[in-house]
Amino acid sequence: MRARTTVILAILFAALAAFYYVYEVRLGPDRERAEAERHRLFALEAKDVEELLLRRGGEMIRLRREGEEWRLIEPVRARTEPGVVEGIVSSLASARIEREVEANPTSVAEFGLDPPAVEITLRAKGEERGLRLGAKSPTGVWVYAQERGRPAVFLLSDFILRDARKTPEELRDKTVLAFEVQDVTALEIRTRGRVLRAEERAGEGWRLARPLEVRADQGRIREFLDTLKAARIKAFVEEAPAAVARYGLAEPLRVTLWLGRETARTAKTLLLGRADQARGGIYAQREGEPAVFLVGEELPGAVPLTVTALRDKTVVDYDRGKLGKVAIESPKGRVVLVKEGPGWRLTEPLAAEADDRAVSDLLSALGDLRAKEFLAEAPRGLARYGLDRPEVRVSLWEQEAEAPVRLLLAPARDRKGMAYAAVAGRGPITLVEAEALRVLARSPHDLRDRSLFGTLDPRAVRSIRLTLGETRVVLERRGEEEWRMLEPRRARARASRVNDLLWTLQGLRWRATAEGEPARLGLEPPRLAVSLLGSDGQELGALHVGRVEEGEAYVQVPGRSELYVVETKALGDLPEGPDDLAP
Structure with missing residues (x-):
């Protein structure tokens, strides 16, 4: 009996599963599509709609698809805002009837449909479909509607009414000048008696062509083109004025862009007129189009009107990647730096490792130096500017260059x-900010590597030897995280304390060199001696710490003759004995 029940239940389960699969999985999508189609207002696709008419009282707006774009035909001929009309058409084509309110109303006035708020006509594949929109429902989220030629009143989403109430100005394309930045190959700015012209040349980038031939400011031109591309029309003022002088457009500021090259080249020109303070904008026109419109006051301000504004203001141009030698002569003396591998080394007035960060800052300051004014094009008459005997001279040698570049x-x-x-x-x-005199005048002290442990990697340290007066402490790493004390007693060491010590030493920098005998500075014998060893027993770094006074400590690196001063806060909390390193 039990086996028979199990078989029956299995058969029922299989039947239910088969029913679910067929009804929900196989037939479900078709059923949903059929349900959706049953409630659709129009049986058409948005891509098939060729024309859209919107009537509101005595106003009519006619829009027509031309190729891939929609154009405004009435009340004016104009481009439309990208995507806006397509969005309206898509909403209408996919509109769903929420609910039928009345099949055969005796009067439609109570629904706001006599007269209607908006009448919509769609033309697709040679056929017309019409829709009348009335008042909103009491809830405010639906609108009463009626399809042309049918008596029934039904509810649609009020989004349809919102879209149908858009004004011609809302539908119009508000792009000031339509272009792609990467297509621009020349730029001309023309004012009364002055012409600025820049050209984008293959392999050279942007160069000024008028009134003189010099390299242009690449970033400034790109910034202006980006601003112009993003500019939007604030308001449409007059479609076809009989005269434009009152808008300041009889003698405008002309901005012309050339797009493409050779036979495919085209030009687009924007005319900028006078400012209207009351309306908060500038009158403008596109050349070849009669309409006058208003643009934001910031657009004319972004137009580069002078050679100085448009030309490259880099004072010294060099290839940092090819730089092999730098010499600086200033009131701080003469300093020479030479590239060695990935880093830099001082060779004059002393031989020492250079601080790569300090050298990088120096080179960045050189590369970032910008002219505020251009005083003379030719390098003649240097004495007039005191440049025959400069306060600062920076010489740059690039690899394989015949002569250095001297600033x-x-x-x-x-x-x-x-x-x-x-x-x-x-x-x-040129004229530059006087701050450059201070920033570029560097002494050996400014450029020296001040690290006391070089490029030490604390993770590479396997053993530490400390001498604290008469006490010797030996620590050894076990694995990656554990430290053991081997002398003066065998015990676990506090790993966090040991690691803090290593990272403190790794970042330690000297502030100044010290004068005096090591013994007088507490370095013979030192208060603390530290030696760091690697896995092969080789010393990775060592330091002696001497007298501490007034926030400063004297230190020495064994093997170096120089003595240094470091700030005690940089030394951190140095161990006073073995107990400081215990758990």
């Missing part, structure tokens, strides 16, 4: 806060 800097006595600058033998002579 000359002198204070501008007659211009507060400014300095004169020029590249010897090249020009131009």
Whole structure:
């Protein structure tokens, strides 16, 4: 009996599973599509709609698809805002009837349909479909509607009404000038008696072509083109004015872009007129189009109107990747740096490792130096600017270059806060901020590597030997995280305390060199001696710490003759004995 029951239940379960599969999985999507189609207002696809008419009282808006775009035909001919009309058409094509309110109403006035708020006509594949929209329902989320030629009143989403009430201005394309930045190959800015022209040349980037031939400011041109591309029309003022002088467009500021090259080249010109303070904008036109519109006041302000605004203001141009040698002559003396492998080394006035970060900051300051004004194009008459005897001279040798590039800097006595600058033998002579005199004048002390443990990696240290007065402490790493004390007694060491010590030493920098005998500075014998060993027993670094006074400590690296001063806060909490390292 039990086996028979099990078989029956299994058969019932299989039948239910088969029913579920057929009804829900196989037939479910078709059923859902059929249900959706049953409630659709129009049986058409958005891509098939060729024309859209919106009537609101005495106003009519006609929109027509032309290729892949929609154009406004009435009340004016104009481009439409990308995606806006397509969105309206898609909403209408996919609109669903929420509920039929009345099949054969005796009067439609109570639904706001006599007269209607909006009448919509769609033309697709040679056929017309019409829709009348009335008042909103009491809930405010639906609108009463009626299909042309049918009596029934039904409810639609009020989004349909919202879209159908868009004004011609809301539907119009508000792009000031339509172009792609990467297609621009030339730029011309023309004002009364002045023409600025820049050209994008293969392999050279942007260059000024008028009124002089110099490299252009790549970033400034790109910034302006981005601003122009993003500019939006604030308001449409007049479609076809009889005269444009009242808008300041009889003698406008002309901005012309050339797109493409050779036979495929086209031009687009924007005309900018006078400002209207009351309306908070500038009157403008597109050349070849009669309509006058208003743009934001920030757009004319973004137009570069002078050679200085448009030209490259880099004072000294060099290839940092090819740099092999740098010499600086300043009131701080002469300093020479030479590239060795990935880093830098001082060779004059002393031989020492250079601080890569300090050298990088120096080179960045050189590369970031920008002209505020251009005083002369040719490098003649240097004495007039004090550049025949510069306060700061920076010489840069690039690999395989025949001669160095020499930057000359002198204070501008007659211009507060400014300095004169020029590249010897090249020009131009420029005005820069006087801060450059301070930033580029570097002493050996400024550029030396001040690390006391070089490129120490604390994780590579396997053993530490400390001498604290008469006490010797030996620590040994076990695995990656554990430390053991071997002397003066065998015990576990506090790993966090030991690791803090290693990272403190790794980041330790000296502040200044010290004068005096090691014994007088507490370094013979030292208060603390530290030796760090690697896995092969080789010493990775060592340090002696001497007298501590007034926030400073004297230290020495064994094997070096120099003595150094470090800040005690940089030393951190040094161990006073074995107990400081115990758990």
